[in-house]
Amino acid sequence: MTRAFKNAATALGDDALVLAQRLGEWSGNAPTLEEDVALTNIGLDLLGQARFLLSLAGDEDELAYLREEREFRNVQLVEQPNGDFAHTIARQLYFSCYQELLYRELASGDSQTAGLAAKAVKEVAYHRDHAVQWTLRLGDGTADSHERMRRAVDALWRFTGELFAPVEGLDVDLPALRGEWLATVSQVLERATLTLPTGPDRTAWAAGAGRQGVHTESFGRMLAEMQHLHRSHPGATW
Amino acid sequence: MTAIQDTPGAAGAVGLQAAFDAALANDERIEPRDWMPDKYRATLIRQIAQHAHSEIIGMQPEANWITRAPSLRRKAILMAKVQDEAGHGLYLYSAAETLGVSRDELLDKLHTGRQKYSSIFNYPTLTWADVGAIGWLVDGAAITNQVPLCRCSYGPYARAMVRVCKEESFHQRQGFESLLALSRGTEAQHAMAQDAVDRWWWPSLMMFGPPDADSTHSAQSMAWNIKRHSNDELRRRFVDICVPQAEALGLTLPDPDLRWNEERGHYDFGAIDWDEFNEVLRGNGPCNEQRLANRRRAHDEGAWVREAAFAYASKHMEAKG
Ligand SMILES: [Fe+2]
Numbered sequence: 157m158t159r160a161f162k163n164a165a166t167a168l169g170d171d172a173l174v175l176a177q178r179l180g181e182w183s184g185n186a187p188t189l190e191e192d193v194a195l196t197n198i199g200l201d202l203l204g205q206a207r208f209l210l211s212l213a214g215d216e217d218e219l220a221y222l223r224e225e226r227e228f229r230n231v232q233l234v235e236q237p238n239g240d241f242a243h244t245i246a247r248q249l250y251f252s253c254y255q256e257l258l259y260r261e262l263a264s265g266d267s268q269t270a271g272l273a274a275k276a277v278k279e280v281a282y283h284r285d286h287a288v289q290w291t292l293r294l295g296d297g298t299a300d301s302h303e304r305m306r307r308a309v310d311a312l313w314r315f316t317g318e319l320f321a322p323v324e325g326l327d328v329d330l331p332a333l334r335g336e337w338l339a340t341v342s343q344v345l346e347r348a349t350l351t352l353p354t355g356p357d358r359t360a361w362a363a364g365a366g367r368q369g370v371h372t373e374s375f376g377r378m379l380a381e382m383q384h385l386h387r388s389h390p391g392a393t394w
Numbered sequence: 395m396t397a398i399q400d401t402p403g404a405a406g407a408v409g410l411q412a413a414f415d416a417a418l419a420n421d422e423r424i425e426p427r428d429w430m431p432d433k434y435r436a437t438l439i440r441q442i443a444q445h446a447h448s449e450i451i452g453m454q455p456e457a458n459w460i461t462r463a464p465s466l467r468r469k470a471i472l473m474a475k476v477q478d479e480a481g482h483g484l485y486l487y488s489a490a491e492t493l494g495v496s497r498d499e500l501l502d503k504l505h506t507g508r509q510k511y512s513s514i515f516n517y518p519t520l521t522w523a524d525v526g527a528i529g530w531l532v533d534g535a536a537i538t539n540q541v542p543l544c545r546c547s548y549g550p551y552a553r554a555m556v557r558v559c560k561e562e563s564f565h566q567r568q569g570f571e572s573l574l575a576l577s578r579g580t581e582a583q584h585a586m587a588q589d590a591v592d593r594w595w596w597p598s599l600m601m602f603g604p605p606d607a608d609s610t611h612s613a614q615s616m617a618w619n620i621k622r623h624s625n626d627e628l629r630r631r632f633v634d635i636c637v638p639q640a641e642a643l644g645l646t647l648p649d650p651d652l653r654w655n656e657e658r659g660h661y662d663f664g665a666i667d668w669d670e671f672n673e674v675l676r677g678n679g680p681c682n683e684q685r686l687a688n689r690r691r692a693h694d695e696g697a698w699v700r701e702a703a704f705a706y707a708s709k710h711m712e713a714k715g
């Protein structure tokens with residue numbers, strides 16, 4: 157297992173883990189029972205992907221629970237707080253469209269992740285469909301939901317550029333996927349009577365994004381909550 | 395005219411009641427389109443609604459630990475469990491709908507305190523071990539209560555229970571296994587498991603309801619084949635199951651009077667504190683306020699989403715013609 161490969165598995169594993177953790181926060185709090193089931197389902201798929209990927213890079217629990225904030229390699233998009241339901245859906249839309257393209261590429265390759273990717277691409281197609289349906293309902297629903305969805309796609313836009321930055325050890329040409337991603341997302345937003353955000357798609361501090369271990373403020377709190385019990389009992393098994 | 399035709403005369407009503415009674419006597423299922431007495435319908439609505447509400451309120455104490463689960467495997471198991479409980483809520487609200495009440499009406503009754511949920515969920519989950527204790531004891535008690543409901547006279551409820559029970563027994567085994575890992579773990583983990591069992595044991599026994607002598611609804615429910623065994627009978631059965639399991643766990647149950655009674659063929663156990671039970675039922679449990687407030691908040695915060703979905707569906711229905 158080369159260092160570069162482990163880096164790639166960690167980056168993708170962290171994406172899935174962190175988003176699963178955020179979706180877990182919705183449990184019992186969703187707008188309908190059906191959505192409670194759906195968001196948990198998506199979270200569980202992502203958690204399964206995370207466990208597979210992190211196990212390729214090392215021990216899944218050591219990686220999840222014993223690394224410091226600066227050692228996590230996830231993109232900043234997935235760590236963004238849930239916000240209202242519109243923010244969660246916008247985050248899902250941007251990320252699932254990206255993950256679907258990424259896993260499709262990985263599935264066609266012959267790396268150790270091809271098997272996982274082939275299974276995950278089906279899961280992620282469902283995640284994308286879920287996000288698309290809700291983007292349409294919220295964008296083209298009531299005046300209030302339209303405004304909330306507009307704010308959400310705008311607010312999260314600045315975290316999308318990072319998705320297409322090359323990842324060391326990943327055998328996928330990420331920058332080349334951006335065109336197709338953009339086409340899909342613009343089409344969905346247009347159908348939802350929303351417009352593609354025009355602001356910058358990355359923050360000014362672009363050199364230090366999540367892939368390099370630089371995260372946003374809320375991430376530390378998320379990790380503190382996730383890790384505290386495990387860390388309080390060093391060496392224990394659960 | 396139609397009104398006269400639709401309303402059975404006195405002779406017709408007697409015939410319907412006789413058919414209903416005969417179905418019960420033969421232990422047959424009553425289906426949504428069959429005639430049934432109003433009180434039978436009302437009793438079922440009350441019971442199924444309370445059961446559905448318990449499933450969804452019951453998500454809260456466990457979801458409390460999803461973000462903090464101490465391993466990724468345990469996190470996955472817990473998320474799947476809480477998701478199952480939401481699913482149970484869905485089956486049960488659907489079963490209630492076959493009796494002519496909508497989920498919205500029932501949720502409204504929950505939110506305004508006019509319908510209840512199981513008091514057990516008014517206790518807090520203070521440590522990780524509580525998640526294991528709930529799985530082992532609370533899901534265990536639920537199974538003991540619900541397995542007989544798989545033969546309940548009302549078809550949709552009985553069928554929902556078959557699915558629910560399969561999943562509950564899975565939860566019970568996972569809870570047991572989680573507690574076993576703690577009990578055999580470090581000293582601190584073992585103590586955490588024992589503390590959780592100490593706190594959840596008595597409330598779990600109260601899940602079977604008041605003693606038979608004080609149970610208001612039991613006799614009629616038994617006559618209607620909704621209930622098959624008395625509260626005390628089910629409670630005894632549960633204790634008999636749990637004692638050897640606690641031994642296997644290496645944990646003790648917090649009852650000095652617990653001992654095998656050779657003559658009765660059951661375990662004897664100590665007196666239950668019914669004052670506490672009644673206090674929690676009256677709304678004075680540690681979490682009554684919090685559980686209901688959380689539930690209302692989630693519902694209120696989701697209102698704009700449900701409105702948007704409705705508006706979107708109406709627009710696009712019109713568009714399709
Ligand atoms: Fe359940």
Ligand SMILES: [Fe+2]
Nearest residue numbers: 479533562565
């Ligand atoms: Fe359960």
